[in-house]
Amino acid sequence: MILVVLIGVLFVGGVIAWISERINPDYPRLIALVAVLLDLLLMVILLSGSAGSEAQWLASIDAQWMPRFGISFYLAADGLSGLLLLLTAFLGVIAVGSAWDEIKDRPGFFYFNLLWTLAGVLGVFTALDLFLFFFFWEVMLIPMYFIIAIWGHENKNYAAMKFFLFTQVSGMLMLISILVLAYFHYIQFGTFSFNYHDLLAVSTGGELEMWVMLGFFIAFTTKLPSIPFHSWLPDAHSQAPTAGSVILAGVLLKTGAYGLIRFAVPLFPEASLAFAPVAMTLAAISILYCAKVAFAQSDIKRLIAYTSVSHMGFVTLGIYAWNEQALQGAVMTMLAHGLSAAALFMLAGSLQHRIHTRNMQDMGGFWPKVPHMATVALFFSIAALGMPGLGNFIGEFLALLGAFQSNITLTVISAFGLIFASVYSLWVIQKIFHGEFASTNFDDSQLTDLSRREMVYFGAMMLGLVWMGMYPQTFLDMSAAALGGLLAGSQELVTSVVQN
Amino acid sequence: MNMTFNDLLPLMPILLVTATAVLAMVVIGIRRSYAMTASITITGLLLAAVMAAILMPGTNRQVTPLLIIDQYSLFFTVIICAAAMFIAIFSFPYLSNLDDDKEEYFLLLGIATIGAVVMVSSTHFISTVLGLETLSMSLYGMVAYPLHSKNSATHPLEASVKYLVLSAAASGFMLFGMALVYAQTGTLAFSSLLSAGAGISEGYSIAALLLISAGIAFKLSLAPFHMWTPDVYEGSPLPATTYLATIGKAAMFVVLLRFVEISGALNFTSVVVVFSLIAVLSILAGNLLALLQNNLKRILAYSSIAHMGYLLIAVIASFFAEGTISIEAVTFYLLAYVIMSLGAFGVASVVSTSKSEFDDIADYQGLFWRAPWLAAIFTCMLLSLAGIPLTVGFIAKFYVFMAGVESGLWVLLAALVIGSGIGLYYYLRIVYCMLTPATDKTPLPFSGVESLSSHSVLAILFVLLLVLGVYPAPVMAIIETISAFI
Amino acid sequence: MLDLIWLLPTFSLLGFLSLVLTAGTLPKRIAAIIGAGSVGLSFAVAVIIAIQFLGSGEEYFVKEVWTWMSVGSLNAGFSFYLDGLSLTMMLVITGIGFLIHLYATGYMDDDPGFSRFFAYMNLFVAAMLMLVLGDNLILLYLGWEGVGLCSYLLIGFWYTNPENGYAARKAFVVTRVGDTSMAIGLFLLFAQLGTLNIQDLMYAAETQWAVGSGLAVAVSLLILGGAVGKSAQLPLQTWLPDAMAGPTPISALIHAATMVTAGVYLVARTHILFELAPTVQLLVAWIGLITLLMAGFTALTQSDIKRILAYSTMSQIGYMFLALGVGAWSASVFHLMTHAFFKALLFLASGTVILSLHHEQNIFKMGGVRKQLPVSFWSFLIGSLALTAFPFTSGYFSKDEILLAALELDGPGLWLWMGGVLGAFFTGLYTFRLFFVVFFGDNKGHEPTQEVGGWNMSWPLFVLMVGALLAGFIGLPLDAVFGGHGEEEHDVSALIHGIMIAAPLLGIGIAYLFYYSKTFSVDKLMASPLAKSLHKFWFSGWGMDALYNWLFVYPFLWLARINKDDLVDKLYAFVVVLSRAAHAMIVKTQTGYLRWYALSVATGLVLILTLGVLL
């Protein structure tokens, strides 16, 4: 039930926020903040309540929805979902904060969209009925589209459209795959069912299984994103308002990875097994290629976007290595990247807010003018290049460590991503904060250091990263049970198939 | 077999609609009163809808060879009468300041509805033709209605002529096909062509089937018989367009469904091939044509072409899969499509008037900030047409996908995916246009009388859209039961 | 008390945090006290711990503070491992580190980024301690990357000059290459032996792998990659000279005394693996030898005082690698320790010189400053003597050990020895070239008024002088670590000893003739084109930079430039173009002419009829 509350709070909060604008344009942000904080609180309660318990499912609710097709309103959260829920709520707070001053026109509708996106994401992370999953999967797009299309920057229409088309079309492929699964359940058990656990038992044989799996894979890797479906991300990110980028990079991308872990692999163990080399190759290419492209960018947000693709490559790598270290690594990377990327986008946003450009060519030598911002930026780019002691390192290290056990060559290739990461991360710092102060290209009157409130957000995220880096056990333990279950399940299936 | 009294009850809806038309005619004859005629029509249609709804459970009766009044036809009778009523409500403010006699419009509307109702309850060529032509005839009139008005453009005339000539030709095809079928089967009732194939080549019956299909395809504006659609849609006054796009299509499709199912046309592989071809062509042509179109009515016209293509997929699927899912798919999709189009055109006709129609996308710029309520509805309708969740359109598309998957029509599904992909683009174009702040802050000039009623109709449609999108289970159940009657 | 070993990094870490969080708001004095004090405290604790540990007679001591990450079979803790080796390193780092911090409080006095500087320095010390004290390779890797980061931050400390930034990034990226290979080594080790705890690894490797087994070779190669990266050995040595862009105390602490020797520590720490892979071990020796020779030649041609010292550092570490290569583990660590003393001394002294000459670094613009800068002069003299292994200075003992060990190695031993001796000769040459040019002759330009810096700059120098002289008599407790073969007496002919003593002296003599008495003129020597080109070649560090630029940097930049806006995106752009074209084409069919429509209907009919009937 608590899950319904979690999602409901956001949906309702969104509506209230929208309406409240009529009363006073300052109410929406307050209401939004309250809503996300409430969610965060609920989650902490939920997770702390279940801390240490071996039960795989922390909470669940299952109600009939469309009996005609055996579709049920089935939400459930395990450790894995729990972590991502936590991330979502946390970044939700951050996002509201980052929008606090930036969004001046039509705040009501903005926070409505923000909260609904978050609600959709929560749904995605908890839905265990594939129809419901798809439902939320699509629901989170529309508000995001509005956020980009209304509050975006110079080229917002194009970006929003691209974002929407990519995710939609790939989503339709997933829908077909889901339906095929449900239909096979009908063939094999006589009833339609979209229930995750039921569908785990379905075996779509041979040739077809690969195609069905690809339906999921494409949808998820488009969202992740990974080569070759990544090209919507740079545009979406560079055009979205800061809060949008935060949600997009911090949470929406993670839904793709989550989908891979929860659905793509467990539902099709053999196909995934056969497909793993391809997927890992794609991952390796994403890591290197996008790191290289990132280095070439002059628009900060584009750059960060490409680094996101590069980092998510490690996630894919870890997932398709499909062993404990690798999976934990993938999850840690998701969490850590959620924070670091969000923070970097917020920095880019606050820069743009101050000097009205994202072009790094115009920047330089900001350190003395904005020491705090510089330090924060330094911290997060260091985190991004995988400095031990910070979350990203744990994730990428574990992912690679695990991946190495399943595919040496690709892991070694991907490891070079670490070098590239250092190249572009340090380049950003150099270009923006080091060197002689370049104020000729823009009006630097607005270039003020981070406000106290901003420092609080960044501080919170820094703490998070350090925590993940110095004592990741908290998070590892949380997801251990869930991942263990997934591993065991797929192992059984594979072995059983091998035996037969 | 002659009619007994028990046949009257099932016929009540039709009779009610007819009565409405007659009454309206009489009233006009006695004393012209716009409001009066309108209200008579609206109430009459409402009554008919309610009556049909009441009759629906447990009615299944063949009334004379011509009409079959079963739950399925009653279901659509409800839809059609309700839709007609809504359109009437939209028409009222729209026509209110037409500089010409306005009353006959509602007369035509009523008569057209009779035709539609007859079509959905016919499994017999005669009743089909009867209904179809009643519908078309009155549609010619509705399309050309504002003909005399000075300020309304020449378009209605052009539209009407085009529609008349072409649809007459199409009727010709259909009739000739029917004749061939009749020559072969010896009955004008829909019947399987497989049994009575005695001594006559398969090619012959295929030709006959395809002639009929061509006629139907024209009315459904399926490619390659689609070209009239945008012009007629654009030229006609908005309410007429709405009628054409919703009731006209729905009724015709029911006929197609019944005919295909009974005649077993799909047992001929070549027919399947042709249908698939038509479906793919319609999907691609419709969406591609709409891609960069700037005229709202034309966009909707093109998109309707595509949607008919989607529906055809479900029809084809019905042959391959056992169970009635594909029938249900068609049924639900038609319901959804009626709701969505009513909504979309409804918004347009609310902001338009017979004097000046707002049918250019640019007219809707900044609607989100000028009339948020309308914009919200419009957006939802468009998203629904695009098949986005939370709306009925998604469930409908889900049905079609399900049917396609069940029958393994991968090629058609691929076309469906591509088509929807392209479709998203132009729906979003409109949405985006509504989002961009308006250059001029002047509020949209609403139609002659700012009528509360049409707004409440929009509200109803909106609610339907969302409810059926979020919790369709009850309707699903109904549709499951009625689909058994096909 | 031993349990308090975790205090060591903690102090510096706290120093770092307090300096960062106050963000330069603290007054200089406080910042200085925090910065240097924290390291001082660590040193004090280190000494106490050392005494206790040596007193306890334990072979090693492990203290787990908390579990870092435990995933399946992987279990890495924040746990410290103390034995002779880490003890030595720990003392060197904290001790010399403290002196350099002290010195820096004077050296950086007028710098706006004062507290930022000390923050970085403290972070560095913390990381370095992690590196040497970590009991598992992940923790070691943490320190490893940490010191790399600090090195980056401090090289680029004066960020306004883009060149410094470039040097800093170069340093980081080049070492990162090494780090990556090391990381891969870690993966391989874990995949094979299922643990990353160093001692368990060594045990497992010893028991499971045969000598010369492919795995051992691969692993030790990968780890060697990491080592050469950090320790600026071939082929990853190019970053060190540029790293001199940082403030001089940094060069002393990071790029002479501690960080660059981390590679040596790493190899020594994992020496079991190298013993299992003799070929790789020999490779280590050769790398060392070649590096030390190349660096020697280059040092001979440089004119920037700090670059000269940098290259000499490179070549000294070359000696250490040579020692590792020939299995003289303790000898190399011993040289590491002595080198830390005299090289720190040299750098700090050069710092004083540079500061006194208003940041002049070109030795040919100095000269004859021994009067005005007595402290520097003496420091330099002692430092240089130690560096050139002048008899009975610290350097003499350690280098002696190494060369003898090399000689004992049968096979290539003799060659290695001869190379080493040649290197010693060059060391004498370039060291005293520097010495004579700076402190003798007549001044060219900058006339220093008086030597800058108060007690906080001079005292560290004195301490280090003593160290440079006497560190040779220290005996390191390494036998337990390297299983016995510590400093055993080598019995070799007096001739050998003679040569080894003579070589550096010879170098010094030639330097004297060229640069002091001017008996021979350098310019004459330089006249010949061959010499010119040779000089150019050596000056550029054997053209390695150019080579790497052509091999890696330019291609990468080129690729980045040509593919700025993402090839993949073009694919989708094409789809868009395609559909627009399709639209443009098909929209032409909507002519608006009724007859055309009728025609289309008719043709459509004919089409489907034919299709239907034919199929």
Add this chain to the structure above:
Amino acid sequence: MESIPIEHGLILAGILFTLGLIGVLTRRNIVFVLMSLEIMLNASGLAFIVASARWGHAEGQVMFLMILTLAAAEVAVGLGLIIQVYRRYQTVDINVLSEMKG
């Protein structure tokens, strides 16, 4: 008496139908277009007659009557429109009705 085989009748109807269609396609004068339409409709009517002759019951003729009325209605509406067209354009050339396109 010897009756005409059904095929012949149908073929005749078909030919008529095609002629009508061709007329619709080729004529530019709306009046002629309408007439061609008449021919098409009546051709199908003929086909019905032939068919009902084959089966010897009345349904076909009923259909034919319906077609007649239908055709009449079509023409009525059509001519009405034609008059409007002529009023507006002073011509009955069908190509003037091409303002909506694209």
